[in-house]
Amino acid sequence: MxxxxxxxxxxxxxxxxxxxxxxxxxxxxxxxxxxxxxxxxxxxxxGGNMEEREPRSIRFETVKCGRCEGMGRRTDRPDWAPNHKGICYRCHGDGTVLTAAGYRAQQAYIAERDAALNTTWGELEDGEAFWYDGKCYAKGQHPWLILFDKTTVRRHNGPVCRAIWKDIARRYKGAELVY
Ligand SMILES: [Zn+2]
Known part of the structure; x- marks a missing residue:
């Protein structure tokens, strides 16, 4: 650079x-x-690796939800209201659902990511960033969060994650990189 x-x-x-x-x-x-x-x-x-443009994320192919016609929520359907406040249970209110190709790519991504990055609380280094229950933490920096040594967590590793995104986007047509 x-x-x-x-x-x-x-x-x-x-x-x-x-x-x-x-x-x-x-x-x-x-x-x-x-x-x-x-x-x-x-x-x-x-900053970081300037030699190559790095993706920020990966996106899986979706289509408009056919049940709610992309609205996510229907207030014009009284029969939808009682259980879900009108929120579509097929797309959970997103208005979009994965295509078959998008779903295959997403499943492959999750499997590859977990194989590469899953570990246990006991294996994490002090201060190492990790994902647990959908949130990102650093070991030891959240005193209220103490897990069992054998509890599965996922390492937070940008370079490894980006390499997996690229691999999946290359191999599956239902996935594309987001820059
Ligand atoms: Zn829907």
Whole structure:
């Protein structure tokens, strides 16, 4: 990764290069310092591996829910109201459901992720970040959260997770990377 500041027509432009690509270019500034500050801000936020554009997430293919016609909730259907406040039980109010291809990709993703990252509370290092019951913690930093040594938790590891997203998106047509 390389930073350059160039001057054109009295304005200063900061540019971040990774390998042979430009990954970020600032607007024109009146001083070189301002252009450089913009670049540093961008790096602080997007830092890490600059050699390759990294996905933020993975998305599985969905279609509009046929039961609620994408509304998620129907107030015009009195027969839906009593049990679910009108919320569609097929899509749980999302208005979308996974396609068959999306579902296959999601199942493959969960299996691969759990195989790579699942561990037990006893195996975690002190201070290591992990997922438990849908929330992210760091071991020892939440005194109220003490688990049994054999309790399954999932390590929070960005690089491993991103590698799995890429693998799944490459192998399954029901998945795509989110940048
Ligand atoms: Zn629905």
């Amino acid at each position: 390389r930073i350059t500041v160039t001057t054109k027509n009295g304005k200063h432009y900061g540019t971040v290069h990774a390998a042979d690509r430009v990954v970020y270019a600032t607007p024109g500034y009146f001083t070189e310092g301002m252009a450089l500050a913009d670049v540093k801000c961008w790096l602080a936020f997007h």
